Amino acid sequence: MVSEFEAVIGLEVHAQLMTKTKIFCACSTQFNAPANENVCPVCAGHPGTLPVLNGRAVDDALKAALATNCRINSRSVFARKNYYYPDLPKGYQISQYDLPIAEHGYLDIEVGGTPQKPELAHIKRIGITRIHMEEDAGKSVHMQGYSLVNLNRAGTPLIEIVSQPDIRSAEEAGAYLRKLRAVLMYIDVCDGNMQEGSFRCDANVSVRPKGTEKFGTRAEIKNVNSFRFVEKAIEYEINRQVQVIQSGGKVVQETRLYDSAKNVTVSMRSKEEAQDYRYFPEPDLMPLVVSEQKIEAAKRALPELPEQKKERYTKQLGIPAYDASVIVSSKKLAEFFETAEKACGEPKAVSNWVMGEMLRLLKLDDREIDDLNMQPEALGTLIKMIKSGAVSNSIAKTVFEEMYKTGKDPESIVKEKGLAQISDTGAIDKAIDEVIAANASQVAEYKAGKDKLMGFFVGMVMKKMGGKANPGVVNDLLKKKLS
Numbered sequence: 001m002v003s004e005f006e007a008v009i010g011l012e013v014h015a016q017l018m019t020k021t022k023i024f025c026a027c028s029t030q031f032n033a034p035a036n037e038n039v040c041p042v043c044a045g046h047p048g049t050l051p052v053l054n055g056r057a058v059d060d061a062l063k064a065a066l067a068t069n070c071r072i073n074s075r076s077v078f079a080r081k082n083y084y085y086p087d088l089p090k091g092y093q094i095s096q097y098d099l100p101i102a103e104h105g106y107l108d109i110e111v112g113g114t115p116q117k118p119e120l121a122h123i124k125r126i127g128i129t130r131i132h133m134e135e136d137a138g139k140s141v142h143m144q145g146y147s148l149v150n151l152n153r154a155g156t157p158l159i160e161i162v163s164q165p166d167i168r169s170a171e172e173a174g175a176y177l178r179k180l181r182a183v184l185m186y187i188d189v190c191d192g193n194m195q196e197g198s199f200r201c202d203a204n205v206s207v208r209p210k211g212t213e214k215f216g217t218r219a220e221i222k223n224v225n226s227f228r229f230v231e232k233a234i235e236y237e238i239n240r241q242v243q244v245i246q247s248g249g250k251v252v253q254e255t256r257l258y259d260s261a262k263n264v265t266v267s268m269r270s271k272e273e274a275q276d277y278r279y280f281p282e283p284d285l286m287p288l289v290v291s292e293q294k295i296e297a298a299k300r301a302l303p304e305l306p307e308q309k310k311e312r313y314t315k316q317l318g319i320p321a322y323d324a325s326v327i328v329s330s331k332k333l334a335e336f337f338e339t340a341e342k343a344c345g346e347p348k349a350v351s352n353w354v355m356g357e358m359l360r361l362l363k364l365d366d367r368e369i370d371d372l373n374m375q376p377e378a379l380g381t382l383i384k385m386i387k388s389g390a391v392s393n394s395i396a397k398t399v400f401e402e403m404y405k406t407g408k409d410p411e412s413i414v415k416e417k418g419l420a421q422i423s424d425t426g427a428i429d430k431a432i433d434e435v436i437a438a439n440a441s442q443v444a445e446y447k448a449g450k451d452k453l454m455g456f457f458v459g460m461v462m463k464k465m466g467g468k469a470n471p472g473v474v475n476d477l478l479k480k481k482l483s
Helices: 055-067 170-186 227-246 292-300 306-316 321-328 331-344 347-364 376-388 393-406 410-417 425-438 440-447 451-464 471-482
Strands: 005-016 078-082 092-096 102-111 122-135 139-142 147-150 157-163 199-209 219-224 254-259 264-270
Touching: 005 170, 005 227, 055 102, 055 122, 055 157, 055 170, 055 292, 102 170, 122 170, 170 199, 170 227, 170 306, 170 331, 199 227, 219 227, 219 264, 227 254, 227 264, 306 321, 321 331, 321 347, 331 347, 331 376, 347 376, 347 393, 376 393, 376 410, 393 410, 425 440, 425 451, 425 471, 440 451, 440 471, 451 471
Parallel strands: 219 254
Antiparallel strands: 005 157, 005 199, 078 092, 092 122, 102 122, 122 157, 139 147, 199 219, 254 264
């Protein structure tokens, strides 16, 4: 049974840095440029060319190290990692090995909570072994009978963030990846685009009988490009390894690929070890020496990070901890929330609309916050209109959906569709009289002491007036007429 085993998972994340030029030359890192347009003798691996380190890439790596609580090494060394791929033109990759730029960090993740039971959430610390800098390879495009190579990506600066084997489930792996991606996007060093390969993950998965300390044989799942697929690939691999062991077989150390169409992992090749890459120090690059002044400058450049935002939202703005966790999980979502809150000064109301209607509609349409047409200031204006009585809560939902679909401001929508709240006592009086006349038996029951029927009468009046009547005025007038 799977329940008798424990998974041991470590993640290796490759994050492309958002520099305008490559890590060792002046070629552009522009995504989707025509094939092989952004290539020079250096990144094409021509003999006799020399790499020159991109200072901005170093700054970004330092920010990433600080944001993930790593210790920055004052001296780090670049190395040659020797292996041959058609899209690695030099025949080796310039990376870092035994002396990386940063080590011994961590991220705290939140797992277990749900909107219905946020109290079940708990914090788990995932260690980070190291962060090292390296260059990306190019890209092979496989056709029927032949392959094409695009070297535009070759030399794009990467940081590789290697976790400790502290992760025990697919849920924890997903939470760690989402947190790490959010942190890198907050500090503007990576755009986090998994579909374009800016943020990609290799997962090392093994299993062992519960209660044992010795690690099992691990398989590495390469280059998975979505959180959902990472979680599904890990779940499949855990079950596969348990079945292999229980059937008397042995798990083989290998590299596997995830087939999302079939939801299986398939063997790709035997797993390489460090000695297979024949690392040795890169002779064309001096050791990287980082001064205390440079580290301090990187600290000053850090913005407010997700954990700090969450604490401010809960303590200063009174937002529930679960809501705050969801909002700060995305830089764009947090920016939307803060802009809307500044526009109306009602943080809890903004949180309710974001957590409720907005996320519901985005999920329904399978869209991200980046795809949103609606301006955050428009939500602030809508909340002010509700507070002033210009629109009712029920009408506000209609207005919000129109804002979501069209990007129009709420005032224009209310005016165009005639949705302004009616507080005119004459019109409401007339509707109440009609409701009372049509529901004589309910009136008698109410007068006999069945007070709960007040909700029925309010609902009928609101329905008759198309939801536009001011609920407060409706309640007051009904009570007078029914007493």
